[in-house]
Amino acid sequence: MSDARKKYLLSLFSSILMALVIGAVIMAVSGHNPLEGYAVLITGAFGSERSIGNTLYKTAQLCITGIATAVASQGGIFNVGGEGQMYLGAIASCWLGAALNGTSPWLAIPLCLLAAILAGALYAWIPAILKIKLNISEVITTILMNSIAIYFCTYLANGPLKTTEKGIVSGTASLDRAFRFSRLIKGSNLTQTVFMIAVVTLLVWYLMSRTTTGFGMKLTGENSRFARYAGLNAGMLGILGMLISGAMCGMLGMFECFGLQTRFKTDFSNEFYFDGMLVAMIMQYRPLGIILMSFFFGALKIGAVSMQSQTGISSELILIIQSVIIFFMAAQEGLLASLGRHSSARRANRMRGGVKS
Amino acid sequence: MNLGTIFSLSTLLNTVNTSTIVILAALGCLMTDQAGIMCIGIDGMIIIGAFAGAMGSWLCGSWVMGLVFALAAGLLSGLFYGVLVIRYHSDEFIIGVAFNLFAQALTTFLLRTLIGQSGSFHPTTGEVVKIPVLQLGRVGDTQVQISIMVLLAWFLVLAMWVFLYKTPQGFWLHASGEHPESLRSVGRSPEKQRYFASLGCGLLCTLAGAYLSMGYLSTFTENMSASKGYVAVACVIFGRSNPLIVFFATLLFGFIEAAGLRMQGFIDPTLTATFPYVGTILMMVFLALRQRTRRGHRAAK
Amino acid sequence: MSQEVTPVVSMRHITMQFPGVLANDDVSLDIRKGEIFALVGENGAGKSTLMNILYGMYTPTDGEVLVRGERLFRFDPNEAIRHGIGMVHQHFMLVPSFTVAQNIVLNTEPRRGLFYDFRRANQIVEELVQEYGLAVRPTDTVRDISVGLQQRVEILKALYRGADILILDEPTAVLTPQETDELFDVIRSIVRIRQMTVIIITHKLNEVMAISDRVGVMRQGKLIGVCQTCDVNERILASMMVGKDVLMEPFIREKTKATEPALVVENLSVLDNRGLPAVRGLSLKVFPGEILGIAGIEGNGQSELAEAVTGMRHVQSGQIRILNRDVTGMDPAQIRALGVSHVPEDRIQTGLSGKSDIVDNLVVGREKEPQFSIRGFHLKKKRMKEYAEELSANFDIRGGGIHTPTQSLSGGNMQKVLVAREFSSGSRVMIISQPSRGVDVGAMDFIHRQIMEKRSEGCAILLISADLDELYRLSDRLCTIYEGSITGEFDPSVTEKREVGLYMTGRGEEAGHE
Incomplete structure (x- = not known):
């Protein structure tokens, strides 16, 4: 194991430890017993068949969104817009699905999946092309596009695409029973989609780390000028990363609606993408790390739900812990980088986009 | 659709009120940009300010205390950002994004766990005392009223412009971002300038947040910043850190939002809610295209 | 020519340790008043570091510095300026978007109340131009003027703060031969008229011979020797710089x-x-x-x-x-x-990817070749590693193994990675x-x-x-x-x-x- 990797693992584990300590402090300050809180966290994640199912599904969710963040980052574009891409994928597939009600699932499901992928990829393509051609910061565009997507889909679900079924206040038409993915463990969120998520995650991981395409993306993401000089098509590779990322998010949108909901509902997501994005940031966009740590964070998230209902400690604590981990790791990494810095070349400011001379 | 409804006085007032949040936050972001450590965590600072302001106002029964709480939170936030980015050389982009998520989670957590409510803060006893509003009489059938924060914001825009372009301190701040070593070589610490910018950013952004929960709206709601922080960042980029142009950009944004509200009569409100965000993106595209043609023939491929 | 024996600057047993690099190793050096002293050495010999210590930009790990007999207690540019030391850096310390005047008076701006007195600043520069005969226009934006003029602004900046010991770091690196001649004239005149002491850091030996009174040679952090310029020639200096007879x-x-x-x-x-x-x-x-x-x-x-x-x-x-x-x-x-292969001018930014390791940097551009990938898609990682090991050995690349990120290598080894890649692609x-x-x-x-x-x-x-x-x-x-x-x-x-x-x-x- 190389020196750099050892340092990284040390930094990771010490940051997690520190963050858990801070979590305990926060619990204590708000009048709760930290030990009790953490204990419920564990039982909440693994205590019953149902909760294990939920944990596994959450792990899968984090994997796909985390890898989606990572693949875009590898190409040099930071995708903060996965939530929006997920929404568009969801509504596109639900709309198509409802339209195909009555047809064979072997026809409908692949078509709906395709719709989800295309919708997500297209929505990701917009900020990607703006970044590549006009150097507009993708962080701002993707975040703003999240809001646009959510509002727009809400509008569609309550307006033009609203179902005519009785008693439904908002949402698209119900999907044919035959189209829905069934649960593997009764009462839990673990649906058949978990297999597909696993396949997709592994495929993208393979692409990222073992292929010439992934190799090209990596080098493009690190130094696009160098990539061009070396003969790589930097623009295309960057966009490819975003397209794959958007496609994955769109897919998740479809899986959620076809698996856990019966239609497109405007509240089908609870910031699922951001959870995965945080894991990716903590694991510094390394695919293997993301897959492994998805389990750890998945357990935390599911456990937190029980923690909230049993002890009253809000589940937002997990997000707090995650961001604290990032703070610690960013500080350690920054410190290391500044010690080992060679040239005085100033770090290119990612936000600027060529505005200042 | 009657143009008169869009360009009416009440739209104008709405524009002014909405944009005040963004202008204050943009001024804060602008300071850090001048210092070379542009903070994109301002969305988080706004939420923290909104929470602290609402809490302070409710707890102490006065809007002044609300502002004090918010500003204190601002100093802490600014210090936090400053230490991580300046002392520990962390990547300001990662810290910014993480801070936004952190602030969102923290304020939601505090509302739910400490106060025991969720969604929105509805005090059972007492209330969130709002920042005073100046009543300027009636024009037609519209009551003209503007918050004192609006006036403060406009004053700060001018003050910032004077500071940056007409005082030596403004030049130091700019030098610390454009060429920190030159400042160091004449014996002034660029790091101190950056801390100054961080703290200033924290103060201004939490002030924006305080206005949000104690003026524009009347209580704290989870996630209430609604990505306005990112809009502010876009305005700073658009205005190239010139306070006057940034101010113009925020007014533009405010206008689009206000016009959207106006159009809710005949266009679905969720659709009009997208307008400000679409507008911001279009603004950035416009800027980028103009830059491109100004540079003329792009020599390097 | 130097007149006195007591040195105006005395650096004693200066050691400067950076993480992983010993930049100055027990260096002791005396500079005499009114002389033009040349400090020579190869890239990385430690000359800039030494002078940056004198100017207070770095605090030495060990050793002391005396200026006119007074010990420097704090290492800080303000201290250096107070003691009459000025420095013109190799990469200019000018803010490109400021005017000449704004750069010269930086941190000592004239004021009217709270506000910046721009008019007075311009006046000050006019006065300096008169006094020293170095022509610049106060209202020019630094970004738009020539490199030679920018250097003059740097010099005026130092003179304005009362420097009478002037350090010039590789001043001729960016000048045309004609501008170099002009600079040397300026140096000679300020030394003569104002009894200034000038220390010039350079690696151009012909210039050393042209301008200096004495020359000190540094190599790998140590001061090898100090000679009267008239006693040596370029060949001798070159071999002192390199440590062997370089032909x-x-x-x-x-x-x-x-x-x-x-x-x-x-x-x-x-x-x-x-x-x-x-x-x-x-x-x-x-x-x-x-x-x-x-x-x-x-x-x-x-x-x-x-x-x-x-x-x-x-x-x-x-x-x-x-x-x-x-x-x-x-x-x-x-x-x-x-x-076609290309060794670019800008090695680090254009020619290498700092965050990637040596393997990636060596293979990039050729990853689709049959030896490195199956059908141009699946990477043959083992073969890539073997190739990297081979090239590292042939080109003597050192610094921690093929998985080291390139930016952690020394400058010379980074060059070698680039050269290895470009020269091995047939x-x-x-x-x-x-x-x-x-x-x-x-x-x-x-x-x-x-x-x-x-x-x-x-x-x-x-x-x-x-x-x-x-x-x-x-x-x-x-x-x-x-x-x-x-x-x-x-x-x-x-x-x-x-x-x-x-x-x-x-x-x-x-x-x-x-």
Whole structure:
């Protein structure tokens, strides 16, 4: 194991430890017993068949969104817009699905999946092309596009695409029973989609780390000028990363609606993408790390739900812990980088986009 | 659709009120940009300010205390950002994004766990005392009223412009971002300038947040910043850190939002809610295209 | 000439340890009042570090500094300025968007109440111009003035703060020969008129001989020796700098017999980043097995020429043919595929990916070849590692194994990675820009040998450099470039360097030849 990797693992584990300590402090300050809180966290994640199912599904969710963040980052574009891409994928597939009600699932499901992928990829393509051609910061565009997507889909679900079924206040038409993915463990969120998520995650991981395409993306993401000089098509590779990322998010949108909901509902997501994005940031966009740590964070998230209902400690604590981990790791990494810095070349400011001379 | 409804006085007032949040936050972001450590965590600072302001106002029964709480939170936030980015050389982009998520989670957590409510803060006893509003009489059938924060914001825009372009301190701040070593070589610490910018950013952004929960709206709601922080960042980029142009950009944004509200009569409100965000993106595209043609023939491929 | 014996500056047992690098190793040095002292050494010898300590930009790990007998207790530019020390850095400490006046009075701005008194600032600069005879315009924006003028602003900045000990760090690196002469005149006059002491850091030995009274040589952090300039010559200084007798032996060469040029540039016009013409109607030919040297001072279009030929810059008009194919307008990928490799000027930003490890940097561009990937898709990681090990051994790349991120390597080793990659790709045409810039003499010799070997393999090499010695050693034919055009073509074996130097500055007519 190389020196750099050892340092990284040390930094990771010490940051997690520190963050858990801070979590305990926060619990204590708000009048709760930290030990009790953490204990419920564990039982909440693994205590019953149902909760294990939920944990596994959450792990899968984090994997796909985390890898989606990572693949875009590898190409040099930071995708903060996965939530929006997920929404568009969801509504596109639900709309198509409802339209195909009555047809064979072997026809409908692949078509709906395709719709989800295309919708997500297209929505990701917009900020990607703006970044590549006009150097507009993708962080701002993707975040703003999240809001646009959510509002727009809400509008569609309550307006033009609203179902005519009785008693439904908002949402698209119900999907044919035959189209829905069934649960593997009764009462839990673990649906058949978990297999597909696993396949997709592994495929993208393979692409990222073992292929010439992934190799090209990596080098493009690190130094696009160098990539061009070396003969790589930097623009295309960057966009490819975003397209794959958007496609994955769109897919998740479809899986959620076809698996856990019966239609497109405007509240089908609870910031699922951001959870995965945080894991990716903590694991510094390394695919293997993301897959492994998805389990750890998945357990935390599911456990937190029980923690909230049993002890009253809000589940937002997990997000707090995650961001604290990032703070610690960013500080350690920054410190290391500044010690080992060679040239005085100033770090290119990612936000600027060529505005200042 | 009657143009008169869009360009009416009440739209104008709405524009002014909405944009005040963004202008204050943009001024804060602008300071850090001048210092070379542009903070994109301002969305988080706004939420923290909104929470602290609402809490302070409710707890102490006065809007002044609300502002004090918010500003204190601002100093802490600014210090936090400053230490991580300046002392520990962390990547300001990662810290910014993480801070936004952190602030969102923290304020939601505090509302739910400490106060025991969720969604929105509805005090059972007492209330969130709002920042005073100046009543300027009636024009037609519209009551003209503007918050004192609006006036403060406009004053700060001018003050910032004077500071940056007409005082030596403004030049130091700019030098610390454009060429920190030159400042160091004449014996002034660029790091101190950056801390100054961080703290200033924290103060201004939490002030924006305080206005949000104690003026524009009347209580704290989870996630209430609604990505306005990112809009502010876009305005700073658009205005190239010139306070006057940034101010113009925020007014533009405010206008689009206000016009959207106006159009809710005949266009679905969720659709009009997208307008400000679409507008911001279009603004950035416009800027980028103009830059491109100004540079003329792009020599390097 | 120095008059007194007590030194105006005394640095005693200075040691400076950076993480991983011992920049100054127990250096003791005395400077006498009123002298011009040259501090020489190769890149990385520690000269800049030493002077930065004197100016208070760094705090030494050990040792002390005395100025006029008074010990410096704090290392801080303010302290240095208080003691009358001023420094003109190699990379100017000027804020590009500020005016000349604003830069000169930075941190000591005249005020009217709370506000900046711009008028008074301009006045101050006018007064300085009168006093020292260094002409600059206070209202010019620094970004828009020439490098030579920028340097004058830096000097005025130091003089304004009352410096009478002036440190100049590689001042001539960015100047034309004419500007260098002007600078030296300025130095001589301020030393004479104001009894200033000047310390000049340089690696250009001919300049040392021209301007200094005494010279100190540093190597690998140590001060090797201090001599009176009149007692030494360039050869002696060079061997002190390198530690061995360095003879840049000329290579024995066989002239190429090829008749078809491998690289043809016809009437090429290219714009620079500001949209102004950088290359104007330039034509040249390079034959297989020959090295065509392009001699020119930075900023005369060479960078743009190299970028255009390698597909990194848009061509306005003209044609480029490589191995008989028209490549005008092709992108770098296509050009490389024809068998072209490129050693870029800007090694670190353009030529390497700092965050990636050595393996990735060595393989990039060739990952789709059958030896590295199955069907151009699946990477053969093991083979990539083996290849990296091979090249590391052949090119003596050191710094921690093939999985080390390139940015953690020393400058010299980073160069080697780049050279290893570009020289091992079996190319038929090579574009090499400033190969030995920032490289020490040992590595430079190694690179030169690699270039000669490629030449004997039949490669056509376009060698762009500002170093005439290097060009003379390597080139078969030599062209000078000035303001975007070829101004002359020479045979290095018969033409004097002085004449080529004149053509480099556009003054070829003075040579009295056509």
